[in-house]
Amino acid sequence: MTTAVRESPGGNAKLNLIGLDKSDYKGRPSTLCSGCGHDSISSQIIAVSWELSLKPHQVIKTSGIGCSSKSPAYFLNRSHGFNTLHGRMPSVTTGAMLANRDLLAIGVSGDGDTGSIGLGQFKHLIRRNVPMVYIIENNGVYGLTKGQFSATADKGQKLKYAGINELPPIDLALEALIAGAGFVARSFAGDAKQVRELLKAAMSYHGTAVLDIISPCVTFNNHEESTKSYAHGKAHEERLHDISFVEKQEEIVIDYEPGTVRTVKMHNGPTIQLRKLHNDYDPTSRATATSLLEDAQTNQEFITGLIYINESRPTLPELLHIVDTPLANLTDESLRPSAENLAKIMADFD
Amino acid sequence: MTVLDTRPEIQSGDFGGREVVNDFSIVIATVNGSGSQTANTTLIRAIFKMGIPVNGKNIFPSNISGLPTWYTIRVNKDGYTARRETTEILVAFNPQTAEADLESLNEGGACFYPEDQVFQNKRPDVVYYPLPVKQMVKESGADVKLRDYVANMVYVGALMELLQVNPEKIKGALVKHFNGKMKPVELNFGVVSKSAEWVRANLTKQDPYRVEAMNATDGKIMIEGNTAAGLGAIFGGVGVVAWYPITPSTSLVDAINDYLPELRTDPETGKLTCAVVQAEDELAAIGIVLGAGWGGTRAMTATSGPGISLMTEFTGLGYFAEVPGVIWDIMRMGPSTGLPTRVAQGDVMKAYYLGHGDTKNICLLPGNMAECFEFGTTAFDLAERLQTPVFVLSDLDLGMNYWMTEPFNYPEKPLDRGKVLSETDLAKLGTFARYEDVDGDGIGYRTIPGNKHPAAAYFTRGTGHNPQAGYSERPDDWEDNLHRLARKHDTARTIVPKPVIQKRDGAKVGVIAYGSVDPSIMEAGDILARDNNLPTDYMRLRALPLGQEVSQFIAEHERVYVVELNYDGQMHKLLQLHTPEYATRLRSIAHCDGLPLTARFVCDAILSRENS
Numbered sequence: 001m002t003t004a005v006r007e008s009p010g011g012n013a014k015l016n017l018i019g020l021d022k023s024d025y026k027g028r029p030s031t032l033c034s035g036c037g038h039d040s041i042s043s044q045i046i047a048v049s050w051e052l053s054l055k056p057h058q059v060i061k062t063s064g065i066g067c068s069s070k071s072p073a074y075f076l077n078r079s080h081g082f083n084t085l086h087g088r089m090p091s092v093t094t095g096a097m098l099a100n101r102d103l104l105a106i107g108v109s110g111d112g113d114t115g116s117i118g119l120g121q122f123k124h125l126i127r128r129n130v131p132m133v134y135i136i137e138n139n140g141v142y143g144l145t146k147g148q149f150s151a152t153a154d155k156g157q158k159l160k161y162a163g164i165n166e167l168p169p170i171d172l173a174l175e176a177l178i179a180g181a182g183f184v185a186r187s188f189a190g191d192a193k194q195v196r197e198l199l200k201a202a203m204s205y206h207g208t209a210v211l212d213i214i215s216p217c218v219t220f221n222n223h224e225e226s227t228k229s230y231a232h233g234k235a236h237e238e239r240l241h242d243i244s245f246v247e248k249q250e251e252i253v254i255d256y257e258p259g260t261v262r263t264v265k266m267h268n269g270p271t272i273q274l275r276k277l278h279n280d281y282d283p284t285s286r287a288t289a290t291s292l293l294e295d296a297q298t299n300q301e302f303i304t305g306l307i308y309i310n311e312s313r314p315t316l317p318e319l320l321h322i323v324d325t326p327l328a329n330l331t332d333e334s335l336r337p338s339a340e341n342l343a344k345i346m347a348d349f350d
Numbered sequence: 351m352t353v354l355d356t357r358p359e360i361q362s363g364d365f366g367g368r369e370v371v372n373d374f375s376i377v378i379a380t381v382n383g384s385g386s387q388t389a390n391t392t393l394i395r396a397i398f399k400m401g402i403p404v405n406g407k408n409i410f411p412s413n414i415s416g417l418p419t420w421y422t423i424r425v426n427k428d429g430y431t432a433r434r435e436t437t438e439i440l441v442a443f444n445p446q447t448a449e450a451d452l453e454s455l456n457e458g459g460a461c462f463y464p465e466d467q468v469f470q471n472k473r474p475d476v477v478y479y480p481l482p483v484k485q486m487v488k489e490s491g492a493d494v495k496l497r498d499y500v501a502n503m504v505y506v507g508a509l510m511e512l513l514q515v516n517p518e519k520i521k522g523a524l525v526k527h528f529n530g531k532m533k534p535v536e537l538n539f540g541v542v543s544k545s546a547e548w549v550r551a552n553l554t555k556q557d558p559y560r561v562e563a564m565n566a567t568d569g570k571i572m573i574e575g576n577t578a579a580g581l582g583a584i585f586g587g588v589g590v591v592a593w594y595p596i597t598p599s600t601s602l603v604d605a606i607n608d609y610l611p612e613l614r615t616d617p618e619t620g621k622l623t624c625a626v627v628q629a630e631d632e633l634a635a636i637g638i639v640l641g642a643g644w645g646g647t648r649a650m651t652a653t654s655g656p657g658i659s660l661m662t663e664f665t666g667l668g669y670f671a672e673v674p675g676v677i678w679d680i681m682r683m684g685p686s687t688g689l690p691t692r693v694a695q696g697d698v699m700k701a702y703y704l705g706h707g708d709t710k711n712i713c714l715l716p717g718n719m720a721e722c723f724e725f726g727t728t729a730f731d732l733a734e735r736l737q738t739p740v741f742v743l744s745d746l747d748l749g750m751n752y753w754m755t756e757p758f759n760y761p762e763k764p765l766d767r768g769k770v771l772s773e774t775d776l777a778k779l780g781t782f783a784r785y786e787d788v789d790g791d792g793i794g795y796r797t798i799p800g801n802k803h804p805a806a807a808y809f810t811r812g813t814g815h816n817p818q819a820g821y822s823e824r825p826d827d828w829e830d831n832l833h834r835l836a837r838k839h840d841t842a843r844t845i846v847p848k849p850v851i852q853k854r855d856g857a858k859v860g861v862i863a864y865g866s867v868d869p870s871i872m873e874a875g876d877i878l879a880r881d882n883n884l885p886t887d888y889m890r891l892r893a894l895p896l897g898q899e900v901s902q903f904i905a906e907h908e909r910v911y912v913v914e915l916n917y918d919g920q921m922h923k924l925l926q927l928h929t930p931e932y933a934t935r936l937r938s939i940a941h942c943d944g945l946p947l948t949a950r951f952v953c954d955a956i957l958s959r960e961n962s
Contacts, residue, residue, distance in 0.1 A: 028820075057802045062641075073809055073821065080799035082644055083811040084637070085663055091592075091634040095641025095649060098590050098625045100800050103645075121637070124630040316627075323621045327589040328646030328798055332765050334623050335587035335648070337613040339760040342585065345609070346757035349571035 017053040024056065025049045027074040037189035037215030037230075038068050038137045042075045044192060045106065048199045049076060052247070059104045060096055064089040064113035067144045068137035068215070072108055087118030090125035090134075094316070097130055100326035101317045104203060105132035112142045115151035115170050122172075126179035126208050128316045133202040134210045136172050137189075139217040140228035147220040154227045154300065159220065173307060174293040176210040177286065182310040183209035184289065186303060188233045189216065194304060197272075200245035206267045206311050214302070233302060240281045240305030241274040267311045274306060283309050370558045372402050372427035374438035378505070379451045381444050383415025385499035388527055388538075389506050390421040394752060395526065396510075396519035397425060398572050401564040405431030405869070407751050407946050412597065412690040418447045425561060431754075432870035433946045438559055439513070441505045442467065443483075452476075460557040462508050477556040481508055482548065490541045500541045507545025512553070514560040517546070571757050575722045575748035578758070579652075579678060580605030582726015584613050584624070587765050589647030591626040592638035597690045598746040599652040599680040632657040636664040636677065640739075643674040644810060646770075646798035648730045650676035655684040655697050658704065665739050666705030667812045670835075672785070672794070674733035674740075674768070681745040683944050692944030693747040695865055696916040699924060701741045702894050708832070710839050712740045712846060713894040715864040719755035721847075721892070722748060727761045728847060734768035736842055737793060745915075747866040747946050769795045776803035784808045784819040785831065792838030839895055846893035849900060854885035859960070860907035862900075864891040864921060866946065867913060873949035874956070882957060891921070896928040904932045911956055917942040 014021055025046045030039050049059070056078035063069035065086035072081045084092040093107050114122050114136050125134070140153040148162050151170040158164050176184045183205045185198045195213060202209035214233055216222045222229045241262070248269035264272040264283065274283065282288055289308040296303045323330075376393075380386035387408070394406040404425050411417035424431045440455045442448040442463040449470055455461060457475045465480035472478070483504045492500045510520050521539050528534045580602050583591075593603045607626060614623045629635040635651045642649035653661070658679050668675055681697050683689035701713050712732055716722045725742050733740040771782055776797070782805065785794045794817075797806040808819040815831065816822040852875070863871045871888055878884040889903045904910050904925065910932075912922035919938030926933040939955045941947060 055802075056804075057800060057806065060645075060799045078804055078807050080797070080807045081809040082641070083809065083813070084641075085667055085812065088633065088637045088664070091629070091637025092641035092644070094627070094634075095590060095592065095638035095643070096645040096799065097641075098627070098638070099642040099645025099647040099649070100798075103799055120630060121634055124634065128627075317625070320625045320627070321621050322625045323616045323619055323623055326646075326800065327623065327625065327642075328800065330589065330623055330647075332587065334616065335589065335614075336585055336761070336765065341613055342581075342758065342760050345581065346571055349573045350569075350757070 016050050018055060020050065020053070020056075022046065022050045024078060025076055027072070027077045030071070030074040032067060032070065033219050035218040036067070037139060037217070038071045039074070040189040040192065041135065041137055041195060041213055041215060042071050044195045044199055045075045048196050048203070052200060052203065054104065054203070058102065059106060061106045061108070062089050062093045062096065063108040064110070064118060066110040066113050066142070067217075068108055068110035069113060071137070072106070087113055087116070088121060089113070090118065090121035090130070093132055094125060094128065094130045097132065098317065098322070099328045101131070101324070102326050106135065107132055108135050108137060111136060111138040111140060111150040111152040111172065115172055119175070123175070123179045126176055126181045126210070128319070129180070129182070129207045129313050131207055131315045131317070132209070133199070134208055136210070136212045137215040138172065138212055138228070139215050139221055140226070141217050141221040143217045143220055157227065158225055169297070171293055171297050173210065173212040174290070174297070176212070177289055177293065177308055180313070181210050181308070182207045182313055184308040185210070185306050186212045186214075188214045188237050188302070188304055190230055190233050191237060191239075191304065194239065194243060197243040197245045198306065201243070201266070201272050201306065204266050204268065204270050207313060207315050227300065227302075236302045238301060238303050239277055240303060240307070241276050243306060244273040244275075246271045246273055264309055272306065272309070281305070283307060286310070368558050369560065370438070371560055371562050372425055372564065374425055374559045375434050375436070376423040376425070376439040376441065376509070377437040377451065377454065378421040378423070378441040379444045379447050380419055380502065381446070382411055382413060382417050382419040384502065386419065386421065386443070386502045388499065389502035390423070391752065392520060392523040392527060393506060393509060393515070394423055395523035395572065396515050397423070397561055398567055398754065399519045399522060400516050400561060401567050402427065402561055403429040403431055403566050403754065405751070405753060407433050407747065409945065410691050418444050427564060427566070429566065430869065430873040430949070432873050433948050435948050435950055439509070441509070443502070443505060458557065460512070460559065462505050479508060479512065479549070479553055481505065481545065486541060486544055486548070489544065490537065492537060496537070500538060503538050503541035504545045507542040508549050510542060511546035511549040512555050512557070514562070516563065517543070567754060569756065570754050572752045572754055573719055574601065574750060574752055575716070575719060575744055576602040576680065576750065577605040578719045578722035579726055579742070579744060579749070581609060581758070582723035583650055584609055584726070585723075585761055586727035586730045587648050588650055588730070589624055590638065590642035590649040591624065591651065592629050592635040592642070592649065593626075593651050594629050594632045594635050594653065594657060596654045596657050598682055598750050599654050599678060601750065602652040602678060602680065632660040633664065636661040636675070639675040639677070640664060640668050640673045643733070644799070646800070648676070648734070650678065650729070652678040652680065654680050654682045656687065658697055658701060662704055662706070665711065666707065666709050668739040669705055669709045669711060671810050671812050672737040672796075673810065674737055676729040676733050676740050676742065678742045678744060680749040681743060689944045691746070693745050693866065693946055694915050694942060694944065695743070695745060696920065696942070697743060698916070699920040701743060702924065710895065712736060712738060712842055714740065714742045714847060715892050715894070716742065716744050716748065717865050717868045717890055717892065718748075719753045720758060723758040724761070731766040732842070732846065735766050735793070735845070736838060737768060737796060738838075743865070745866050769793055771795050771797050771801075771806070773801055773803045773806070776801070776805055781805050783817040785815060785834070786817040787834050787837065791841040792834050792836070793841065843895045843897040846895070846897070848897070849892055849903070850890045851903065852888040854879055854887060857885040857887040858908045859884065859886045859956075860903060860910040861886050861888045861913060861956070862891060862903070862910055862921070862925065863888070863913040867915060870947040870949045870952055871913060874952035877949060877953050878956065882953070884957070884960065886956075894924070896924065900925070901929050904929050904935060908935065909937060910935050911937050911939050911959070913939040913941075913947070913952060913955075915942060915947060916940055
């Protein structure tokens with residue numbers, strides 16, 4: 001996917017490299033509850049799109065059904081959007097990407113939309129490595145239908161009307177990893193900077209980039225005992241590293257102590273700088289990532305950061321061996337074979 | 351000397367010198383998985399290449415190997431090629447069904463069978479041709495794995511000899527089947543020849559049936575409906591195919607995959623200009639189709655009844671959010687898993703109304719090979735013009751059997767991409783409202799993602815929306831939108847393929863039908879006019895929604911019989927809804943046993959109702 005024109009240092013701070021203001025990247029006013037985690041994520045999407053000087057017409061936004069799936073209306077008004085069906089955003093996005101492989105797709109889903117009804121399509125989208133940014137806005141609850149448990153709710157969680165959850169949670173970051181995702185990250189709507197850096201990396205990633213972002217539901221699941229509340233997140237978030245996304249041309253301004261930074265080079269130029277906080281975590285090892293997530297689940301730890309990255313797999317358009325020109329831009333001549341072709345084939349059946 | 355060199359005189363046997371030329375049926379009963387398809391297609395091809403009108407129907411089980419299968423061939427000099435209930439020639443090569451098969455043979459008919467097969471009730475009124483199958487297979491020297499296959503060639507040789515099928519045409523058919531690979535051709539034709547020689551030396555022809563070369567098939571081709579449809583889609587500019595395997599639609603996508611390299615490879619890059627994705631299920635398939643259609647390319651899927659059920663929710667989204675897509679439904683017998691390998695026309699009402707709430711979808715009803723090809727383009731043109739999902743309701747009989755046809759006409763009309771606003775258009779307009787009825791036909795203008803103009807983007811959603819595509823729960827926005835969708839559906843009535851009408855002088859009775867039953871209706875119409883003094887007019891529907899021509903046809907007839915292959919008379923009911931003032935004129939003839947319709951059935955059904 002093609003991304004941005006670079007942001008140059010200096011110049012007019014209000015306009016980005018393509019002359020657009022932050023308001024050019026906004027959407028409609030949100031109708032979500034005041035304080036909703038999803039609104040925070042939408043703000044970061046707006047900020048990052050402006051920062052990277054994305055061309056709005058080259059971005060599409062898709063979603064399923066649910067509170068989180070409403071959010072694409074609240075960012076990037078100048079990008080085409082498609083609010084699809086519950087659990088079915090992956091297939092529609094796949095189709096759109098095949099029609100025009102030059103577009104950057106941002107797909108927003110929720111833990112119900114992806115973890116229950118959408119689990120099959122989620123797995124197969126990743127298996128096909130459809131190039132897109134896949135954001136799960138994860139609050140452990142079905143908000144729009146007013147407070148049922150979702151499949152990511154921890155065991156023992158309580159909800160007002162639904163009671164106690166007795167079933168073990170599905171870990172969508174782990175599911176993504178097992179499905180073959182080459183970019184898996186977990187974050188927290190309350191950690192704005194980390195969300196921004198991860199979004200920038202995801203937008204530059206060549207393949208399906210999955211972000212599982214804990215995004216508290218202030219109305220149904222933000223109480224004290226909730227493991228998906230703001231309070232819990234703030235108290236228990238353990239960042240793997242400090243992340244900085246560095247665009248191709250940018251100079252690395254910050255000096256780190258040698259041995260404290262791991263650099264991941266991305267396929268089309270940018271780098272991700274990971275400054276270790278406690279242990280030196282290697283996000284390029286799938287085995288490490290898998291055991292990290294499994295241990296985190298067992299110990300009920302809230303680990304955030306870039307959990308896994310690997311750009312080696314071909315993307316779906318590459319696998320299907322289709323032309324570089326977006327299929328939607330092909331002319332009649334390319335789409336319809338000639339009369340001579342038909343005559344030749346007819347002769348085979350006579 | 352080989353059988354090719356000698357052309358003996360026919361031995362006249364006990365049939366009083368009366369010959370029946372080019373007017374009989376053959377039923378070949380074998381065990382599925384034994385390679386009888388090769389033998390049967392060889393026969394039908396050879397007869398076709400002799401210039402004789404012929405059609406074959408494969409009645410096969412939902413099974414890989416071991417269950418009964420029947421191939422029924424109708425040979426008819428006048429071009430009547432619908433199936434018949436009874437037969438003149440029987441090849442009884444399945445001991446499991448041999449007794450029952452013998453009962454379907456007409457008096458004076460001929461039964462070909464392996465000589466070691468014993469009939470409990472050996473009818474005295476038919477003739478028997480026992481064949482030394484085991485011995486000939488052994489003598490052929492064929493590999494153990496190929497023995498079942500070459501065993502079928504024994505009956506090919508026997509039929510070739512006794513019915514006087516041209517051996518050169520048999521060989522030509524084998525060459526075509528094996529794509530010019532001479533080793534299997536020689537092996538199979540060797541058995542054919544040996545069998546023919548043995549028959550000539552050891553049997554006396556006692557039946558009156560034979561073929562004789564004509565020129566009724568000059569210039570024609572033989573093709574399966576699914577291949578025609580696949581080619582039609584390619585020549586219709588398909589860009590994305592997303593599908594899930596199901597009987598009997600799989601071969602449509604197989605055909606697309608077979609032809610894409612030859613027809614849709616970009617000469618500069620060697621890459622394809624069409625993407626084919628085998629999805630994880632039918633929900634994903636239709637989701638990919640709509641995503642691609644929204645994204646500006648021509649997208650389609652192919653499925654059957656159970657897949658259609660799964661596509662309900664997405665169809666509603668396509669209908670309401672107004673996104674183009676094409677769904678080929680190669681109809682098979684339902685309800686439920688039903689009879690996966692039997693023909694039916696049972697998805698008509700479902701497809702038309704597919705989607706909760708007040709959904710109505712465009713449906714095309716191809717009735718022959720040319721329409722399977724043509725609708726490959728028509729479906730896309732209509733989907734993009736009307737900005738909605740379009741169903742093409744073909745069926746198993748059309749899709750999986752060989753039918754004769756004139757070679758397909760090249761689609762000359764440019765692709766109709768519908769009302770799409772470009773950047774230049776928007777620069778002139780300044781703004782646009784996605785769901786505004788600018789032209790009064792109920793169809794708005796859309797933009798495609800990637801359009802650079804700042805005003806191009808809009809939000810597509812299945813929820814209530816206003817003309818600007820903004821989220822709305824307002825009662826007036828909601829109702830206005832429904833009114834506009836109804837206007838769009840009325841526009842569709844005027845642009846979908848029109849019915850084809852055949853008129854007879856003095857006809858007071860009409861017949862309405864659609865799809866693969868056409869040959870049986872045509873034949874029945876001729877029989878009723880000629881033998882029963884009952885001329886009928888016949889209207890063959892080719893699309894839904896129904897239009898003004900249909901109302902007119904019904905108005906002009908005292909009684910109208912609606913003939914179809916489903917249980918509830920689905921089209922009959924749709925016609926009653928369309929012309930409620932004529933509801934009692936419309937009489938349903940609904941037949942649903944899984945077998946292709948016969949003219950005899952149609953005649954009997956109409957006559958019994960007319961006489962009561």
